[in-house]
Amino acid sequence: MIAVIMAGGKGTRFWPRSTVAKPKQFLTLASEEATMLQQTYARFRSCLPEDNVYVAVSENYLPIVKEQLPELGENRIIVEPEQRDTAPCIALTASFFMKLERDEVLVTAPSDQYIPDTEDLMEALREAEKAARQDGVVVTLGIVPTRAETGYGYIEAKETVDSVLRIKEVKAFIEKPTKEKAEKLIEMPNMYWNSGIFIWKPSTIARYMLEFQPQMWSIFEQEGEEFRQSYARLQKLSIDYALVEKLKRLYTIPIEFIWDDVGTWTSLERIFSTDGDGNLRIGNIYPFATRNTIIYSEQQQVVVIGIEDLIIVSTEEGLLICRKSDEQNVKHAIAALTADQEGRQA
Known part of the structure; x- marks a missing residue:
């Protein structure tokens, strides 16, 4: 089995700590010692041979990957000319291994997930590998929900197909729900x-790309500058929209070990301890009459008085202040800010 770690995201919901120049996968978010990418790489390397762990990354982040993973040879880095979301990245990955005539089962996994129990993860992946060896079969890991989460997509499965392997056929994908809908979903x-971790063979990816995204797949016959230009023109498209939601031979393995997408500031409350008033403090922070607030400061001493349920983040890049309930809008706010800044420069 081969693991391909996808390290091309922007992590804008972690602004102002995560920036375009250095997104969250290259930051020490879930650990004080290792970045998210380093943790993910170490997780797979502890269970797989060195030659079976790869990183897929856009060209602009290649220097950071080499700096953070000096042990990773260039032959194990799959380089995207530009960031075009997960569908082009996974298509490029499949093409990469097809050209090497390697059709072993691939695990395509994000670089920014918190999974402290490596043994349980690998046990689930080995089960998935057995099913994914079959032509056309795709397996994903489904996380048993612990709360009404609005930041994740959901997977509805049918009854168990194989009681030994725990594998279930996927019935439907459900987009990120409202709070009310999420509360109903977790009762079902x-x-x-949806973990975003998929297990499949390169030939399976190629088969479905040819069927559902033939125009995208056709550019992988090109080479050199022609390919680079074609890749840059590809529509940004997630693998869920491009392929997975269209598949018939799609299965999931439910998992209950600790897992977190580490996609927003409040996710850190599930990893690190808070004080007696429920505050998560990172940096030189002094809260007074303050409850259930996340406060992060890289340099300045910060005094916070009489607030509740806020996120306050101060870095050299900027200052973020928002309600916890509004944190999903950080991504949209930063997109609007970027568009405004680009408009002024034009």
Whole structure:
């Protein structure tokens, strides 16, 4: 089995700590010692041979990957000319291994997930590998939900197909829900969070790309500058929209070990301890009469008085202040800010 770690995201919901120049996968978010990418790489390397762990990354982040993973040879880095979301990245990955005539089962996994139990993860992946060896079969890991989460997509599964392997056929994908809908979803049987971890063979990816995204797949016959230009023109498209939601031979394995997408500031509250008033303090922070607030400061001493349920983040890049309930809008706010700044420069 081969693991391909996808390290091309922007992590804008972690602004102002995560920036375009250095997104969250290259930051020490879930650990004080290692970045998210380094943790993910170490997780797979502890269970797989060195030659079976790869990183897929856009060209602009190649220097950071080489700096953070000096042990990773260039032959194990799959380089995207530009960031075009997960569908082009996974298509490029499949093409890469097809050209090497390697059709082993691939695990395509994000670089920014918190999974402290490596043994349980690998046990689930080995089960998935057995199914994914079959032509046309795709397996994903479904996370048993622990709360009404609005930041994740959901997977609805049918009853168990194989009681030994725990594998279930996927019935439907559900987009990120409202709070009210999420509360209903977690009460339903066979409902899981979509982990974004997929297990499949390169030939299986190629088969479905040819069927559902033939125009995208056709550019991988090109080479050199022609390919670079064609890749840069590809529509940004997630693998869920491009392929996965269209598949018939799609299965999930429910998992209950600790897992977190580490996609927003509040996710850190599930990893690190808070003080007696429920505050998460990172940096030189002094809260007074303050409850359930996340406060992060890289340099300045910060005094916070009489507030509740806020996120306050201060870095050299900028200052963020928002309600916890509004944190999903950080991404949209930064997109609007970027567009405004670009408009002024034009």
